[in-house]
Amino acid sequence: MIKKTLLSVAAVTTVAGFAFGASAADMVDGPKVKWNLSVWGKQRAFTKGIETLRDMADERTGGKFKIKIHYGEALSKSRENLDGIKLGAFQMAMFCSPYHPDKNPTLTGLDLPFLPFPNLRVQAAVHDAYYQHPEVAKDLARWDAYLLMSSLLPQYEFTGVGKPPRTLEDWKGKRVRALGGIGKAMTKLGAVPTTVTASETYTSLERGTVEAASFPFTYAHVAYKLTDVGKWYTANLSPGAVNCPVVVNIPAWKALPEQYQKLLLDAKAPAYDALISAYEAADAKNLPMMKEKGLEAITYSDEELAAFRKAGAKPVWDDWLASMKEKGLPGQELLDLIMTTAANASK
Template sequence: MKTLWTGAAAAALTMAFATETLATEWNVSLWGKRRAFTEHVEKLAELLNEKTGGEFTLNISYGGLSNNRENLDGISIGAFEMAQFCAGYHPDKNPSITVLELPFLGVDSLELEREISMAVYNHPATQADLERWNARLLMPSPLPQYNVAGVGDAPRTIEDFAGLTVRATGGIGAALEAAGAVPTSMSATEVRQAMDSGVIRAASFAPHAHMSFGTIENADWWTTNLNPGAVNCPVVVNIDAYDSLSDAEREALDSSIDEALDYYIEYYNEQTMAAWGPALDERGIERVELAEEELTALRELAAAPAAQAWIEENNARGLPAQELYDLVIDTVAASKQ
């Protein structure tokens, strides 16, 4: 009897171990804390768990696996299987997707930001660009147009931006620089301290980030309609990890992307934007609306020169830069017909 029990126990343990080894767990490198910006990844984890009965799960880490500026490097070496990063953190590493960060592209909704991002992500040149880092583009993190929160005197004309030290990356930084501001690139997690210490006087963020990273806690003003653009922050997966998935796991992942993005956009529109106005009012932050003639002047200063410079620079890299730029502009135009 003892021999039979021992044999049965060993068999059960062996089966349990085999079952455990068959399960797939991916490590996911994010940063900051859970917020609107990460809700599509959280939703993706929920969907994968449901569709696979817990056999394919995401272990989401907020800063415990890597610095946000090193997430693409971590993906390239397989330090983790999935990560989020922003193109403007290292434009030389991912030049193809920086077309989405050019200023004044005319994007006016999260839905359109999603559409143009996926159009660029699906372009063969973009995919080849990211493959250099063993990265497969999975989905974007659509963001509304950025605006600036700052301390001191509020800018009311383009001339008022002269000398303003502001955290801004990519095309947003280029637009503000055209207005005379002094943009600087730093991690979102560093911005509050930089504002508190006077290193910068303002920061350009989407509303969720102004709230999440505390820039509105000491801000005096916020521009309501500058709308220079948005950063592009894809979620990517390690190609080797993706290729090693079973057919069922890959189907579960691929089929969950649209649902995760739908949830993200609904959450951002209904939760974050609903909280933004009251957050400004509670802190007595002045809403600064620039006159249309000022905005028109800034667009003329920034949009065409930034686009032309981007095209020339990335043609020299061997990218079909004009084609990628036209893809964005045509997609925006088609959405407004």
């Protein structure tokens, strides 16, 4: 249930003038606009992108374009953010496509395991190109959602309790928090995936409802305190990453002055820079801390990883393509877009 209903399009009042904080050449003049953005959890590396968008909108308009970020599911449950966008309960939100794949089937292509993303900048190029594909834009338009940018989640790893999976065989029968394509890849190892939301994961791991949980490594493992209860973590499984976009309510976007639209689009590059820097800083801090806590690092051999990729990559992709075909969606075209964009961005 959406907890609070706000105007889908903020009231606009024209006010002249500039403020300090940016050079005169960088300033963008326009009316007063206030937006609300719904996200779960607290301020962390994952939120650096939206915080950069907020700060640039505020600074470059002299405080006229305000984006208020509501953390901790204050406006909506994480699984309901897309519904909130559709209702116009808030103007911006973040969500993860595996939370409700039937609501956004085209987006699930970015959740496939073992996609060829050697780094986050290649991932950003692919996600941006993918979001602009007409079928993807049409799919999200059913929810009045305009795809603005990605949250660029790093490769996932697992933190767990109980017997450490020191070989891939040890995953058989383990109950794991693994979303989207990562969950399907883990099924190939004999694990039993579940789609527990991020905010519910700590309790599930603590109570033993799940024995291992996958999150972007390392920042989310610490942000959600999995390292406080976990006894081990995988160091090189790297099965993929989940797609969690930032979306804007389409009526609100259309009502936004053109210069403010351009400002948000221009802010994407520095927002991506901020995300990447935040993830790198988190790794530098968290890895030594995890070692101090005594968590065992599980590392797999090249042979085991090759076998995992053979079982968990193309077979899962093929299943996804068949599913897209059944839905009348251009799965092969979307997968080709991923591969071509990744190859070009990696040059």
